[in-house]
Amino acid sequence: xxxxxxxxxxxxxxxxxxxxxxxxxxxxxxxxxxxxxxxxxxxxxxxxxxxxxxxxxxxxxxxxxxxxxxxxxxxxxxxxxxxxxxxxxxxxxxxxxxxxxxxxxxxxxxxxxxxxxxxxxxxxxxxxxxxxxxxxxxxxxxxxxxxxxxxxxxxxxxxxxxxxxxxxxxxxxxxxxxxxxxxxxxxxxxxxxxxxxxxxxxxxxxxxxxxxxxxxxxxxxxxxxxxxxxxxxxxxxxxxxxxxxxxxxxxxxxxxxxxx
Amino acid sequence: xxxxxxxxxxxxxxxxxxxxxxxxxxxxxxxxxxxxxxxxxxxxxxxxxxxxxxxxxxxxxxxxxxxxxxxxxxxxxxxxxxxxxxxxxxxxxxxxxxxxxxxx
Numbered sequence: 001x002x003x004x005x006x007x008x009x010x011x012x013x014x015x016x017x018x019x020x021x022x023x024x025x026x027x028x029x030x031x032x033x034x035x036x037x038x039x040x041x042x043x044x045x046x047x048x049x050x051x052x053x054x055x056x057x058x059x060x061x062x063x064x065x066x067x068x069x070x071x072x073x074x075x076x077x078x079x080x081x082x083x084x085x086x087x088x089x090x091x092x093x094x095x096x097x098x099x100x101x102x103x104x105x106x107x108x109x110x111x112x113x114x115x116x117x118x119x120x121x122x123x124x125x126x127x128x129x130x131x132x133x134x135x136x137x138x139x140x141x142x143x144x145x146x147x148x149x150x151x152x153x154x155x156x157x158x159x160x161x162x163x164x165x166x167x168x169x170x171x172x173x174x175x176x177x178x179x180x181x182x183x184x185x186x187x188x189x190x191x192x193x194x195x196x197x198x199x200x201x202x203x204x205x206x207x208x209x210x211x212x213x214x215x216x217x218x219x220x221x222x223x224x225x226x227x228x229x230x231x232x233x234x235x236x237x238x239x240x241x242x243x244x245x246x247x248x249x250x251x252x253x254x255x256x257x258x259x260x
Numbered sequence: 261x262x263x264x265x266x267x268x269x270x271x272x273x274x275x276x277x278x279x280x281x282x283x284x285x286x287x288x289x290x291x292x293x294x295x296x297x298x299x300x301x302x303x304x305x306x307x308x309x310x311x312x313x314x315x316x317x318x319x320x321x322x323x324x325x326x327x328x329x330x331x332x333x334x335x336x337x338x339x340x341x342x343x344x345x346x347x348x349x350x351x352x353x354x355x356x357x358x359x360x361x362x363x364x
Contacts, residue, residue, distance in 0.1 A: 146333045218262070238326055
């Protein structure tokens with residue numbers, strides 16, 4: 001093919017890409033593109049080649065191209081992946097099927113509407129609420145390395161939403177708070193500086209929160225940053241249960257929210 | 261694959277039901293052994309055993325995800341957590357086998 005020869009290779013790979021142009025068509029279609037094959041190319045490189053050289057109308061999100069921004073999540077051969085981390089050589093010579101992330105409404109081509117996820121981040125209060133407000137003059141909120149270790153893994157989330165696309169529960173019920181939002185809520189619940197566990201409890205320790213999860217574990221399997229959201233949710237189940245027993249058996253006792 | 265694990269729950273529940281029926285025949289020696297020797301029950305036993313084993317092994321392997329114990333800055337080894345559960349399973353099994361052997 002001319003394009004690949006110009007790039008100095010004669011091997012090619014075919015991408016079958018989901019197209020949806022709401023102003024032109026009712027139903028989505030698939031379009032095949034043949035792109036040059038390079039050992040070090042990722043699916044994102046192929047998509048950018050398509051957009052630059054073959055079809056400028058293809059629409060998709062991407063940014064850092066190194067697996068830290070969480071923008072380029074898509075379904076690659078049915079599996080949620082960051083396209084900047086999916087190497088073409090792992091699929092070649094088979095055709096690579098690229099589709100938008102599962103379980104989210106499609107705006108156009110490979111771009112999904114992530115409003116639901118963003119709303120959930122707000123609902124679970126995915127930010128630090130200090131136990132007591134201190135003026136800046138009193139200095140920092142200090143934390144030991146051991147206290148940091150408690151929540152560090154869950155802080156690695158890049159909000160890429162691959163876990164939502166892998167979660168069959170979310171696929172069936174989009175009211176489910178979901179792996180990333182719960183893992184992030186736990187990240188703050190376990191942070192020694194934070195004091196909003198009670199406020200988050202109503203959203204997290206609820207039917208649409210942790211109890212909807214059936215520990216399938218696919219969220220952890222697809223997570224590109226090893227956040228282990230499934231682990232976060234199960235730990236939340238344990239602490240919610242312990243807390244409930246405590247409130248029932250020792251109703252007069254002070255609820256030690258940091259004992260989780 | 262998680263669906264296979266979920267389906268094994270049916271066998272765990274089914275076996276519990278079987279044990280209840282067995283328990284209801286405790287006073288009745290003939291009824292008790294008749295139930296155990298019934299061909300259908302033996303078939304069920306043969307199918308239920310690998311199902312329940314698979315169920316147990318998959319869940320025990322997941323216990324480190326749920327039981328997180330911190331020692332300073334690092335977690336107690338997940339392998340150790342799972343191993344402790346396997347050991348507990350072994351101990352309980354030995355106790356049950358000993359109890360059964362007492363009543364032969």
